[in-house]
Amino acid sequence: MTELVIKDLHVSVEDKEILKGLDLVVRSNECHALMGPNGNGKSTLLAAIMGNPKYTITQGSITLDGKDVLSMEVDERSREGLFLGMQYPSEISGVTNSDFLRSCINARQESPISLFRFIKEMDKAIQKLEMKPDLAHRFLNDGFSGGEKKRNEIVQMMMLKPSIAMLDEIDSGLDVDALKIVSEAIHDCQKETGAGLLVVSHYARFYEYLNPTHAHVLIDGKIVVSGGKELIERIDSQGYEWLEKEYQVSA
Ligand code: ADP
Ligand code: MG
Ligand code: MG
Secondary structure, three states, rough: OEEEEEEEEEEEEEEEEEEEEEEEEHHHOEEEEEEOEEEEOHHHHHHHHHOOOOOOEEEEEEEEEEEEHOOOOHHHHHHHHHHEEEEOOEEEEEEHHOOOOHHHHHHOOOOOOOOOHHHHHHHHHHHHHHOOOHHHHEOOOOOOOOOHHHHHHHHHHHHHHEEEEEEEEOOOOOHHHHHHHHHHHHHHHHHHHEEEEEEEOOHHHHHHHOOOEEEEEEOOOEEEEOHHHHHHHHHHOOOOHHHHHOOOOOO
């Protein structure tokens, strides 16, 4: 069992406080839907957990099974089991997808993965995401369409088997069929590995595939309400305005 614990987290970007005291616990096998109007700090939270240096932690703590995440470099956080599937994955030309993934995998285990096993797992992931077979040999995200980049984030997730996976609007820009393929791959990966998921999306349809155990609304740097699937359904049909009245918050 893995447990990511966030306590009283305050995060600033360029001296502006974005997260203002956020508490959250994500455990193995749980799926947390993180919702909220644009510009309230969802991506900031995920980036801060992963260790993006643009985000300064001014107060609070993040621990993974009791270990202090904030004192770890980004690569160490990844080796400890944290994963971030990004909204805008970067293109890296000169490094192939398979070289990139093999070095990530090898960095987290004592002896390198056998080429046979690596190819087998990579083929399985590429097939699951219904991507073109030459993906392994192409430069990382170089010239990939928006949808291919998103699928490729999930190929990485399947290969790296994180204990806590965070996904930032991984469903945005996917067509109906791609949405189903991507969400089933995420769901099956979680079933196989027992990962805890922290998923940012605006769409109830995506969450339906993932079957979240928890849902939260982030407004003005804090989680103002938490619940289950009923919360996602209410936001889908009514938006966020009702929260202003019921919880005295303004988005
Ligand atoms: P969300 O993901 O909920 O839409 P974000 O976390 O992206 O919100 O942004 C929260 C606030 O922080 C916004 O006002 C945004 O402009 C600001 N912000 C986030 N990242 C940066 C950054 N790298 N540089 C400057 N401002 C940022
Ligand atoms: Mg965002
Ligand atoms: Mg804010």
